[in-house]
Amino acid sequence: MKLDSFDQKILSLLVEDARLSISDIARQVSLSRSAVTDRIKRLEESQTITGYHAKLNQDATTQVAAYFSVTFSPLCCEVIAGLMQDIPEIKQAHSISGDVDLIVFAEAANMTRLSEIREMMDAWPNVQRIVTHTVLVDRLQR
Template sequence: MQLDEYDKKIVALLVEDARQSVSDIARQVNLSRSAVTDRIKRMEEKGHITGYHAHINCASALSVSAYFSITFRPLSCELIQPYINALPEIKLAHSISGDVDLVLLVEASSMSRLNEIRSDMDQWPNVAKVVTHMCLSSRLERI
């Protein structure tokens, strides 16, 4: 199913603020409330909209964030999936192309916890290299 221009506008408004009312969205896209409600329901059912989330200000939560780029020899992303699933601090995990096999975003409560997670990664199967990229500031979040 392709999204039309109305669907794209609705999704953009929900990404900006998922708590706004259907009436507000309807006014902004120039459709009726029922049409917007039907479109949102259809996009949810088809998997285009997968959820609604609250985002916290990481700086106010006193947490630290880092991206970890991991290279395996031999490739074994499937083998480490249980390790990824077991760590709630891992917020994103993407298999990617190129010299690096996997990129993880980790948000930890402290630098020492982040270091523990980093040390654990060395014990994962077939890990050849882990590079840590500390997040210094957030410029944009649309997730």
């Protein structure tokens, strides 16, 4: 779908604040409310707009996140798959090539809980080494 300058401006406004009223958008792009409504409907139907989301302030949620690089000896990623399922804070885990066998991403309510997760991981079978990489700042989220 080809986007004209009005569509691009509407998208830009919605990305900045998805709660803007149709009237506010119409005023800012110099179109009628009905024209803006039709354009937004077309953008949604074409899957250019796939949803509206709340953007959370990381400080307000007080969550912390970390990546754990895990090396096993011998390799046993399949064995610990069930153990990872028991830790709801673990959001992603990937077997990777190179010196590290597994990358695990976790989000926890606070540093104390993140430390508990690390201790649980230390108890996994065949863990040779775990390195914790704490997320300091989110630079890109999609």
